[in-house]
Amino acid sequence: MSNDFFSTSNRIKSTPFTSRNNMAGVKKYSVYNNTLIPTVFRSLKSDYFHLIKHVQIWDVCCQKVIEVRGNNALSLMKYLFCRDFSKIVSGKSYYAPIVNFEGGLLNDPVVFCVEKDHFLISLSDSDLFNWVSAINHTKEFYADVNETDILTIAIQGPKSEKLISKIFGEEIKFLKYFNFKKFFFNKESLIISKTGFSKQSGYEILLTNPNNGILLWDLIMEKGKEFNIKVGCPNMIERVENNLLSYGNEMTNKDTPYDCGLGKFCNLETEYEYIGKSSLLKQKQVGFEKDIFKIHFNYEFDDQPIFFNNLPVFKKGIEIGKATSIVWSPKYSKYIGFLIASKKIMNNLNDYYILDKGKFEVSEIL
């Protein structure tokens, strides 16, 4: 099936679950960290309504995982990330922006603190391994930094807790948001984390054995029948409605965390140095130039595409930026999306902002 969409090669990896996606009738794939990721099963809208009502299983093996271990692991992690890791706790996971020396975002991974000398970095879509390796070596941390074969399955949706406790027992109900625990399946340990790329509540399961992966996938599908489980994938409508940003879509290495609402995950008052800190401090002094805006607009024309990748945004005829991830929202009965733009230009939110050469009007900017 994937053969119809893509020219497959060693460069673009399928996953142990690609066959399961295909069996479930995946309609479209994308590529994320050189790995196939499904993007649509029935339709964006139908997938969305199912996700917010029931439970889905997702193949998110594209969330490649880097492992950092050893005596200097924590020192390296503190030097790499903007988030204050001085009080990091094992068993917790952390959404953590990572920037270059100029403060530009390189990735926005979730960091799992397995032990104080053992971390997993679950990546969004950019190759961070070369960066981490280079810093580790040139700054003489010499921690053990490795690409892993960890496979990630996500269970997302309001019925996810009922389903997962049926398989792994009642104690999982006590797992708090951004906490994780080791469990056993088929005599091998795996990690279950209360995280995931939706706001419908859910879990991510990290495991290493592909055979166990398939066994577990099939068991989840079997046990999930009573909850109306379907194979799904991160849903563009759901994530935009809930302000979940996507690295490479909304923000790139041209944006700082403060340019896109991720400043709350950075600490510029740490007692230690980290990459980008001095640059971000300088920018803070003069004021961060950009901000991220949510746009809502009505659409007056006949064709109704379910989404637009990019739409130029105009103020009085001058293009001020590109709106991203624009999608039809059933919840708001409007198109919604994001815009990173200069705060100065966006000072008067009552101005009209005309998109796509006059086709649309922005009715609201949040």
Added chain:
Amino acid sequence: MSNDFFSTSNRIKSTPFTSRNNMAGVKKYSVYNNTLIPTVFRSLKSDYFHLIKHVQIWDVCCQKVIEVRGNNALSLMKYLFCRDFSKIVSGKSYYAPIVNFEGGLLNDPVVFCVEKDHFLISLSDSDLFNWVSAINHTKEFYADVNETDILTIAIQGPKSEKLISKIFGEEIKFLKYFNFKKFFFNKESLIISKTGFSKQSGYEILLTNPNNGILLWDLIMEKGKEFNIKVGCPNMIERVENNLLSYGNEMTNKDTPYDCGLGKFCNLETEYEYIGKSSLLKQKQVGFEKDIFKIHFNYEFDDQPIFFNNLPVFKKGIEIGKATSIVWSPKYSKYIGFLIASKKIMNNLNDYYILDKGKFEVSEIL
């Protein structure tokens, strides 16, 4: 058109020439450096026969280009690459492996020496920008290192010289292999280099203005009519027949240049240090463990797939590696491909090597 193959997004870029590929009836795309690259137009075989007889125009904008400039640019380049750059000459391009501190391949780009303080690195499929930036900063070179918007068009095939001299004049006939020159088109400068990912002779054109890109593309198509030009793409059959390796397919960061026949592009006797040199020297002392082998085999079964991504290779029932980029070769009337494997295991080339659980026999190993 690309919408039928891929779920498009900001993460996966189309190019200014994607519309031209679509108009020409592209059948399949892949993703390379987060950018669309066509892989098949008519069929692999039909594209192949056309390429080795006529001339093709390729959209290879996926060959992302990093620019390195400034006083310390040459010092940085020498520290980054295994190839001896102490006598680098402006106007020449260099196929140059780049490795990590352990000697593992990170990329095998073509480096253009524009001036002694100005380099372009035209990448194969891996994100090298983070690596170069990290080294540049932590090792305090502070050269200007930037991602560029350079667009690359390739003109490949035996009739490429006739076609390109018709557009840019007779002097281009004096351009030697791996040399390049500045030319002007529509009052803007561009680079034409006698390079490309085929062995059929050809050129790569590097330019920055997308409007000029389309103008030039259409002019090449117009002037190319008498040479039977077609829109094409790097052809798997042609490259495997001619031993052109593809980063991510044949070799990864688990292989050194010496493991895959690229030792001739490295110099372990430079008078200066570079990344990976000490590690490669150590490995040389004990002997490099692996080598790359060309495999040829007959196929006895009814179905005749045009290619296989990967086939496990067995020696006396034990898997010794995976053969890559296996494709039906019209020239040899056999399947051909590559295998990186331990030299020790491959010591007796007269042994049988059974692929794919006994389905095939290797008839020849070069």
